[in-house]
Amino acid sequence: MPSMKAAVLHGINDIRVEEIEMPSIKSDDEVLIRIRAVGICGSDIHYYREGRIGRFVVTKPHILGHECAGEIVEVGKAVKHLKPGDKVAIEPGVGCRRCKYCHEGRYNLCPDETFMGTPPTGGAFTEYVVWSGDFVYKLPEEVPYEAGALCEPLAVALHAINMSDMKPAATVAVLGCGPIGLALIQAALASGAARVIATDIYPLRLDKAKELGASEVFNAKEVDAVQAILDATGGEGADVVFEAAGSVTAQRQSFSVVKSGGVIVLVGMTAETVTEVPLLDLITREYQVRGILRYANSYPQAVAFTILGKVNLLPIVTHRFPLDSIVEALEVSDTRKDESIKVMIKMD
Ligand SMILES: [Zn+2]
Numbered sequence: 001m002p003s004m005k006a007a008v009l010h011g012i013n014d015i016r017v018e019e020i021e022m023p024s025i026k027s028d029d030e031v032l033i034r035i036r037a038v039g040i041c042g043s044d045i046h047y048y049r050e051g052r053i054g055r056f057v058v059t060k061p062h063i064l065g066h067e068c069a070g071e072i073v074e075v076g077k078a079v080k081h082l083k084p085g086d087k088v089a090i091e092p093g094v095g096c097r098r099c100k101y102c103h104e105g106r107y108n109l110c111p112d113e114t115f116m117g118t119p120p121t122g123g124a125f126t127e128y129v130v131w132s133g134d135f136v137y138k139l140p141e142e143v144p145y146e147a148g149a150l151c152e153p154l155a156v157a158l159h160a161i162n163m164s165d166m167k168p169a170a171t172v173a174v175l176g177c178g179p180i181g182l183a184l185i186q187a188a189l190a191s192g193a194a195r196v197i198a199t200d201i202y203p204l205r206l207d208k209a210k211e212l213g214a215s216e217v218f219n220a221k222e223v224d225a226v227q228a229i230l231d232a233t234g235g236e237g238a239d240v241v242f243e244a245a246g247s248v249t250a251q252r253q254s255f256s257v258v259k260s261g262g263v264i265v266l267v268g269m270t271a272e273t274v275t276e277v278p279l280l281d282l283i284t285r286e287y288q289v290r291g292i293l294r295y296a297n298s299y300p301q302a303v304a305f306t307i308l309g310k311v312n313l314l315p316i317v318t319h320r321f322p323l324d325s326i327v328e329a330l331e332v333s334d335t336r337k338d339e340s341i342k343v344m345i346k347m348d
């Protein structure tokens with residue numbers, strides 16, 4: 001049996017790089033991919049530190065990682081759009097294709113969705129992965145593997161924008177400039193926003209927000225973020241507010257900085273399951289609050305914006321590590337938020 005290197009999570013804070021059996025194509029619509037770049041996501045950190053996220057619990061040795069790009073090694077007989085040697089971005093969430101959510105195109109809500117790196121499905125912190133060919137997108141040779149991997153957070157941002165019904169020339173507020181918030185800034189501008197106002201508490205992230213096109217950035221530790229956004233919008237608030245900090249504080253702020261008639265999209269997840277919503281304010285100002293889960297149908301948009309160069313998230317990559325240094329990579333991503341944004345595992 002041919003073997004490959006993989007970073008295997010054995011328990012809380014216990015991840016080891018070891019040799020495991022190489023996967024092989026089992027059905028005609030699958031492809032075998034050599035992984036070249038994988039981003040570390042907040043969800044990987046949760047599994048590493050806590051062994052679970054909600055109902056998803058790591059009970060057996062498990063491989064994390066889902067923000068990935070690679071090179072096609074082999075394709076099943078039914079795969080026509082890819083060939084060995086192609087550079088590809090991989091959409092990690094595949095619906096069951098049979099339930100009503102899948103039929104409605106909302107496969108992110110499929111109760112039987114297979115998501116790469118989410119138990120029981122193995123992830124991409126390994127050398128080779130087998131995946132459904134129709135969830136694999138060809139990239140031109142000049143697009144770096146890292147940019148392909150960054151299509152994943154970009155797909156989250158584009159799904160949030162699709163769900164917001166944002167209009168051209170909108171004023172947008174992005175609360176929280178982690179990888180998703182930063183992706184939202186560029187995705188909103190590429191999708192026609194006139195102006196993006198961003199908040200965070202880390203100077204590095206605010207600098208990146210400016211670099212990626214935010215017109216105004218505010219440090220929520222130094223100024224009253226709500227007042228700053230209201231002042232910047234003539235007291236009106238933003239047409240669309242994206243909460244991307246995953247904090248109750250930012251959720252509360254979003255109710256205060258949305259324009260009457262505007263839309264709030266809650267992108268971040270909080271440990272708290274209940275937050276007070278000022279319902280009378282919501283009713284009388286006719287604003288809406290929407291949730292999103294990952295994405296559906298936005299990967300092709302993410303790939304297209306990346307190929308066209310309308311979005312370039314490469315500046316958010318602050319650290320790069322080989323697979324052998326996965327523990328250090330996870331530690332940096334988790335504990336050095338002041339100096340790291342997106343940490344990438346590179347396999348050359
Ligand atoms: Zn992710």
Ligand SMILES: [Zn+2]
Nearest residue numbers: 096099102110
């Ligand atoms: Zn389904």
